[in-house]
Amino acid sequence: MDILDVLAGEHGVFYGQFDDLERTLPLATAAEEVQVQAALLGAAVEAHSALEDDLVFTAVEPHLDAGSPDVRGLRMMHEEIADGFGRVRAARDLDTAREEFAGVIGLARQHFLGEETFLFPKARTLLTDETRAALGATWADRRGVMRAFGMWR
Amino acid sequence: MNIIDALLGEHGALYVEMEQLEQTLQESVADAQALAAIVGGAIEAHSRLEDEVLFSVLARRSAEAEGIIRSMQRMHEDIGDALRRLRALPGGVGARDLALSAIALAREHFSAEEELCFPLADQVLPAAVLSELGARWAERRGVTYVGAP
Numbered sequence: 001m002d003i004l005d006v007l008a009g010e011h012g013v014f015y016g017q018f019d020d021l022e023r024t025l026p027l028a029t030a031a032e033e034v035q036v037q038a039a040l041l042g043a044a045v046e047a048h049s050a051l052e053d054d055l056v057f058t059a060v061e062p063h064l065d066a067g068s069p070d071v072r073g074l075r076m077m078h079e080e081i082a083d084g085f086g087r088v089r090a091a092r093d094l095d096t097a098r099e100e101f102a103g104v105i106g107l108a109r110q111h112f113l114g115e116e117t118f119l120f121p122k123a124r125t126l127l128t129d130e131t132r133a134a135l136g137a138t139w140a141d142r143r144g145v146m147r148a149f150g151m152w153r
Numbered sequence: 154m155n156i157i158d159a160l161l162g163e164h165g166a167l168y169v170e171m172e173q174l175e176q177t178l179q180e181s182v183a184d185a186q187a188l189a190a191i192v193g194g195a196i197e198a199h200s201r202l203e204d205e206v207l208f209s210v211l212a213r214r215s216a217e218a219e220g221i222i223r224s225m226q227r228m229h230e231d232i233g234d235a236l237r238r239l240r241a242l243p244g245g246v247g248a249r250d251l252a253l254s255a256i257a258l259a260r261e262h263f264s265a266e267e268e269l270c271f272p273l274a275d276q277v278l279p280a281a282v283l284s285e286l287g288a289r290w291a292e293r294r295g296v297t298y299v300g301a302p
Contacts, residue, residue, distance in 0.1 A: 006159070
């Protein structure tokens, strides 16, 4: 199991939900409705960010130049995305909640694209097959995937 | 990109969301519909991708594969039925209970796929086919990273 492929797999689910939400957000009738959806999606995206920080970014950084500004930038985007979800939670009216949610979805899309075009291809060249597989096993353990019966690959 | 890894990645994200949904519904029944819409839609999209990208290819490989795929597709239908019934409810305790049942069903189904279906695909489909299907998955999902050629 390759850590980069499974993380891209997670992106796939989020992209589908971003599409759905962009379509349904204009139909929301109360700030609370938007906020409860943002809370659920925010928790999932933030858990995804934490896995990337802990597993991929940490593994790649020692191979890059001092300070690795690109990875630092991506880490900062994780914080900005979390702040964006916080602003949805704090919104006092429907329009603000919708606007903030649409904004954080746009930011997350941009961030995922940055990872897919820069970080993941770079990590693929820097980390060996064995390292990516070991990180994939850690991911499976943390996500509870294949927990019931152990790993077959 | 190996299709199995991509689909396992989808399971990982969905497990977190299902957990979050269960937690929220234990505390309040008010938001069952809005929350089930976002998670249910994602589960249905995931099922469709599995059916169309992986299962359609895997089912043609052997009688054993065909049997396993048929039972997986039946589970997709059961989950879809539960979600459709949920959408038709006005909300409240009934909606919460149905949402929780749909989640339990989906979790059981994911486990079955991880135990039976994905190992079988890994065993009977050549690496090149798994990569080709992974590229098809990436295109359908709008994912730019395709991993190994």
